[in-house]
Amino acid sequence: MSVTTPSAEPPGAQDSPHGPRRWVGLLVAVALVSGGVVYTVEDRERDARARSTATQTAPGPTQATKPSKTAAAIAARRVAIDTILLRRAQAVQTVNEALFLQDIDPADRSLRAEQKVLFANLVEIGFTELGYSQAEERFDPAVAKSHGRTTYLVRILMRYQIPKVDLTPVTSELGYTFINVRGRWVLTDDDDLDKDLGPGAHQEAWDLGRIEVHRAPRVLAVVEQGDTKRGRSIVAEATEALSQVTAYWPRKWRGSVFLIALDETDVRDARFADEDIESAASAGSTFSSLPGQDTADGTVAGAYIVVNPNERDRVDEILLSHEITHVATADLGGYEPLWLAEGAAEYVSWRGIEAISGPGEVGKWEQEVIDDALPALSSLPSDAGFYQNSADVYGVSWLAVRFLVRRLGLEKVEELYEDMAMHGIDQASRDRILFSRTGLNEVTLWTSLKTYQPQR
Numbered sequence: 001m002s003v004t005t006p007s008a009e010p011p012g013a014q015d016s017p018h019g020p021r022r023w024v025g026l027l028v029a030v031a032l033v034s035g036g037v038v039y040t041v042e043d044r045e046r047d048a049r050a051r052s053t054a055t056q057t058a059p060g061p062t063q064a065t066k067p068s069k070t071a072a073a074i075a076a077r078r079v080a081i082d083t084i085l086l087r088r089a090q091a092v093q094t095v096n097e098a099l100f101l102q103d104i105d106p107a108d109r110s111l112r113a114e115q116k117v118l119f120a121n122l123v124e125i126g127f128t129e130l131g132y133s134q135a136e137e138r139f140d141p142a143v144a145k146s147h148g149r150t151t152y153l154v155r156i157l158m159r160y161q162i163p164k165v166d167l168t169p170v171t172s173e174l175g176y177t178f179i180n181v182r183g184r185w186v187l188t189d190d191d192d193l194d195k196d197l198g199p200g201a202h203q204e205a206w207d208l209g210r211i212e213v214h215r216a217p218r219v220l221a222v223v224e225q226g227d228t229k230r231g232r233s234i235v236a237e238a239t240e241a242l243s244q245v246t247a248y249w250p251r252k253w254r255g256s257v258f259l260i261a262l263d264e265t266d267v268r269d270a271r272f273a274d275e276d277i278e279s280a281a282s283a284g285s286t287f288s289s290l291p292g293q294d295t296a297d298g299t300v301a302g303a304y305i306v307v308n309p310n311e312r313d314r315v316d317e318i319l320l321s322h323e324i325t326h327v328a329t330a331d332l333g334g335y336e337p338l339w340l341a342e343g344a345a346e347y348v349s350w351r352g353i354e355a356i357s358g359p360g361e362v363g364k365w366e367q368e369v370i371d372d373a374l375p376a377l378s379s380l381p382s383d384a385g386f387y388q389n390s391a392d393v394y395g396v397s398w399l400a401v402r403f404l405v406r407r408l409g410l411e412k413v414e415e416l417y418e419d420m421a422m423h424g425i426d427q428a429s430r431d432r433i434l435f436s437r438t439g440l441n442e443v444t445l446w447t448s449l450k451t452y453q454p455q456r
């Protein structure tokens with residue numbers, strides 16, 4: 001699963017060696033944002049009530065027409081923008097660049113150039129479904145000042161489905177600024193709202209410059225245009241890694257893997273700008289319903305893999321089998337504890353190493369985890385601070401999964417994983433699931449690890 005850090009997290013919060021990230025703390029951000037929106041709506045309703053009271057008590061020639069004129073203008077704008085959004089989606093589906101560019105502010109040449117690149121990218125991805133809709137209007141005095149009195153800044157929901165990759169349609173966010181030029185609405189900016197959107201918004205694979213798309217039966221990879229050799233090699237490694245996940249993790253996942261390997265440090269929710277970050281790749285969630293949209297947590301649909309630009313040359317099947325394990329379990333719900341998520345991903349990855357180099361290497365590593373990593377911790381690594389922990393939490397998580405596989409068998413561990421991912425919404429649920437399926441709680445699992453002697 002996957003995990004996503006909000007922009008509010010402190011530096012260093014992303015040192016996931018190859019980790020997905022959770023929307024830890026995002027709930028706070030969502031609550032703040034929704035709070036802001038609620039206030040806005042309430043304010044406007046109060047204003048409207050005040051206006052209508054004023055017109056009732058102070059009769060005048062414009063008393064009835066003024067509010068209805070405003071309402072009519074808002075309704076007309078809504079229809080005009082909906083029509084533009086519909087046209088943009090249609091333009092992509094019918095590969096009609098002129099139609100896509102029709103509603104771009106003619107005065108803004110650089111936006112027009114960027115939108116041409118966006119159009120080409122969207123066409124190349126090849127969505128089976130694509131649509132844009134208006135969420136709520138946002139108010140930003142600076143944006144209004146720079147674009148004039150007709151400025152309409154609106155949060156947009158982009159709903160799309162990439163064939164085979166997205167098993168259901170997924171949603172991402174954008175912010176568009178429209179202005180009215182001589183009676184006609186045009187798009188004049190597409191990044192004014194970016195800083196106020198959720199993690200990774202407007203940083204999808206197609207938003208960041210011209211891409212090249214590579215495909216295999218169950219792999220879709222995006223690289224920079226012209227980076228063809230890398231595109232081919234990543235597809236080959238991912239195909240190999242996928243076969244390992246299929247071989248070593250019992251869940252029958254039939255989806256396709258979407259890998260993004262661009263020369264960009266910030267792609268989706270992955271941020272690799274800090275050179276100290278050793279993370280070579282991360283798997284970040286996609287959402288059929290965004291956090292805060294229908295529920296606080298949102299509904300996870302799956303995950304895409306983003307490769308660290310500085311580590312692109314090191315991407316191999318071992319690394320990718322770890323990330324693909326996250327992808328192949330992402331749509332279960334994402335409520336499993338991190339020790340189980342990372343432990344399972346490491347388990348699959350190490351099974352791949354074992355297949356290549358024999359059991360010696362794995363046994364040696366397992367003993368090192370027991371001798372060095374376990375004593376550095378006093379309990380199973382918790383979700384809080386997992387990716388910031390300087391102890392080898394990945395090794396210990398892997399050991400816990402190895403132990404459970406030895407005790408219960410792989411099938412039962414996989415069932416435990418599914419139950420946790422779907423229902424482990426809080427600690428009490430996790431405790432109940434773990435105990436009912438293993439006879440252990442987190443404390444007795446931990447003490448079992450401390451006395452665990454692997455058979456070799």
Ligand SMILES: [Zn+2]
Pocket residue numbers: 018019020322323326341342345
């Ligand atoms: Zn991971």
